[in-house]
Amino acid sequence: xxxxxxxxxxxxxxxxxxxxxxxxxxxxxxxxxxxxxxxxxxxxxxxxxxxxxxxxxxxxxxxxxxxxxxxxxxxxxxxxxxxxxxxxxxxxxxxxxxxxxxxxxxxxxxxxxxxxxxxxxxxxxxxxxxxxxxxxxxxxxxxxxxxxxxxxxxxxxxxxxxxxxxxxxxxxxxxxxxxxxxxxxxxxxxxxxxxxxxxxxxxxxxxxxxxxxxxxxxxxxxxxxxxxxxxxxxxxxxxxxxxxxxxxxxxxxxxxxxxxxxxxxxxxxxxxxxxxxxxxxxxxxxxxxxxxxxxxxxxxxxxxxxxxxxxxxxxxxxxxxxxxxxxxxxxxxxxxxxxxxxxxxxxxxxxxxxxxxxxxxxxxxxxxxxxxxxxx
Numbered sequence: 001x002x003x004x005x006x007x008x009x010x011x012x013x014x015x016x017x018x019x020x021x022x023x024x025x026x027x028x029x030x031x032x033x034x035x036x037x038x039x040x041x042x043x044x045x046x047x048x049x050x051x052x053x054x055x056x057x058x059x060x061x062x063x064x065x066x067x068x069x070x071x072x073x074x075x076x077x078x079x080x081x082x083x084x085x086x087x088x089x090x091x092x093x094x095x096x097x098x099x100x101x102x103x104x105x106x107x108x109x110x111x112x113x114x115x116x117x118x119x120x121x122x123x124x125x126x127x128x129x130x131x132x133x134x135x136x137x138x139x140x141x142x143x144x145x146x147x148x149x150x151x152x153x154x155x156x157x158x159x160x161x162x163x164x165x166x167x168x169x170x171x172x173x174x175x176x177x178x179x180x181x182x183x184x185x186x187x188x189x190x191x192x193x194x195x196x197x198x199x200x201x202x203x204x205x206x207x208x209x210x211x212x213x214x215x216x217x218x219x220x221x222x223x224x225x226x227x228x229x230x231x232x233x234x235x236x237x238x239x240x241x242x243x244x245x246x247x248x249x250x251x252x253x254x255x256x257x258x259x260x261x262x263x264x265x266x267x268x269x270x271x272x273x274x275x276x277x278x279x280x281x282x283x284x285x286x287x288x289x290x291x292x293x294x295x296x297x298x299x300x301x302x303x304x305x306x307x308x309x310x311x312x313x314x315x316x317x318x319x320x321x322x323x324x325x326x327x328x329x330x331x332x333x334x335x336x337x338x339x340x341x342x343x344x345x346x347x348x349x350x351x352x353x354x355x356x357x358x359x360x361x362x363x364x365x366x367x368x369x370x371x372x373x374x375x376x
Contacts, residue, residue: 006088006089006091006092007088007091007092007095011091012076012087012088012091014100015076015091015094015095015100016074016075016076017168017169017170018100018168018169018170019075019076019094019099019100020099020100021042021059021060021061021064021075022042023098023099024075024078024079024094024099025042025044025059027097027099028047028078028079028082030044030045030047030057031044031045031050031055032044032055033045033054033055036055040060040061041058041059041060042058042059042060043055043057043058044057044059045057046066046067046068046069047066047078047082048066048068048069048071048081048082049068049069052068056068059078061169063075064078075094076090076091076094077090079093079094095131095132096131098132098133098136126186126201126229126230126284126288127186127201127202127224127225127226127229127230128201129186129188129199129200129201130200130201130202131200132200132203133183133200134159134163134176134181134183134203135159135161135183137163137164137165138155138159138160138161138162138163138181139161139162139163139164140152140155140156140161140162141162142161142162142180142208144180144208145162145180148260148263148264148267148360149264149267149363149364150260150263150264150267151267154263154266154267155263157236157266158182158183158233158236158259158262158263158266159182159183159185160180160181160182160183160259160263161180161181162178162179162180162181162208163176163177163178163179163180163181163205164177164178165177175205175216175220176203176205176220176222178208178209178212179205179206179207179208179212179220180205180206180208181203181204181205181206182203182204182205182206182232182259182263183200183202183203184200184201184202184203184204184225184230184232184277185198185199185200185201185234185235186198186199186201186230186231186234186235187199187234187235187238187239187291196238196239196295198235198239201225201230202221202222202225203221203222204219204220204221204225204227204259204277205219205220205221206218206219206259206260207219207220227277227278228277228278228280228282228284228285229282229284229285230277230285230288231274231275231276231277231285231288231289231292232258232259232262232274232275232276232277233262233273233274233275234274234288234291234292236271237253237271237272237273237274237292237296238291238292238295238296240271242271243271243272243296244272244296246270246271246272247272247296247297247298248296248297248298250272250302250376251298251300252272252298252300252301252302252334253272253273253274253289253292253296253298253300253301253302254270254272254273254274254301254302254304254376255273255274255275255276255281255289255301255302255303255304255305255322256273256274256275256276256304256305256358256359257275257276257277257278257279257305257306257309257318257358258275258277258278258358258360259275259277260358260360261273261275261304261358261359261360262274262275263360264359264360264362264364264367265359265367267364268364268367268368268371269368269371270367270371270376274288274289274292276322279305279306279309279318279319280318280321280322281318281321281322281325281326283325286325286326286329289301289326289329289331290329293331299330299331299332300331300332300333300334301326301331301332301333301334302333302334302335302336302376303319303322303323303326303333303334303335303336304335304336304359304376305318305319305322305336306318306357306358307338307356307357307358308357310338319335323335336375336376338352339351339352340352
């Protein structure tokens with residue numbers, strides 16, 4: 001796998017400021033002296049002299065000092081000296097180990113991929129992979145998840161949850177914090193032997209309060225990430241056995257707009273779906289669908305955008321535009337009919353309630369019924 005680019009001087013400054021010294025202490029496997037240490041002040045055996053009998057290494061939020069060797073400094077210098085590397089390599093080491101937080105996600109230094117590799121495997125242009133992984137900081141407990149029937153298992157599978165981390169010590173605004181975060185993963189060809197593998201491309205967070213939405217928008221991603229290049233959930237749609245089985249059984253892949261649509265479908269046991277992260281299907285995303293078609297063996301796509309994308313205004317024609325783009329590519333396209341009336345034993349015809357405007361607003365039971373009846 002390609003290594004991370006070395007951080008810039010500005011990013012290195014951010015790394016110094018946001019590194020958690022306690023996690024660094026543990027990552028370097030320094031033996032802690034429990035009797036001598038305090039909550040905000042830790043002592044341990046020197047990482048430069050691990051065989052010493054008494055703790056001579058001291059660290060807190062102001063820095064560290066090794067009494068055995070007479071050296072000290074900040075977190076970057078500690079990694080630099082223990083590992084025998086440069087300060088920029090130390091910054092990358094801290095980032096790789098998830099010990100610091102940097103607002104601008106450091107991306108792997110790879111360029112846009114080619115249309116087809118020598119071994120015949122198609123690849124497509126996309127966002128470069130990152131190494132930051134927020135999954136360990138995400139919680140499954142949040143009222144929005146509960147109300148929508150999205151279970152902890154679904155959140156675990158998707159790498160999603162509520163981000164609730166400690167405030168930054170420098171007082172700077174953490175835009176992603178206290179949002180409902182979904183990890184966006186993609187596919188990369190690492191070698192002919194291993195085939196395509198999932199890689200982390202970024203994170204997207206939904207506001208949980210009106211203030212958040214007013215300040216930074218309903219949905220927020222780190223700078224540099226381009227949603228139009230990716231399909232959310234493509235990794236599971238291509239690599240998960242159940243998703244492949246469902247795609248083969250139904251003979252199609254479902255295309256929806258957002259992360260919550262994918263989560264709700266998955267809660268209902270429906271795995272053969274991807275999301276375009278908005279009501280616009282780009283040419284790059286069509287290329288991603290070409291890859292899915294090749295790997296899974298489907299040539300039909302079931303388009304299920306939100307109800308308002310069936311409108312007559314140019315900005316509300318996402319469904320028609322996406323269907324046309326796929327049809328021109330040679331695929332067979334089915335479109336969910338929001339105006340359909342379903343038959344019932346008690347009533348002759350039942351319309352879809354007006355308050356249901358996107359796939360995520362159906363109940364789990366309703367989605368399961370739609371699948372059992374062959375509608376999706």
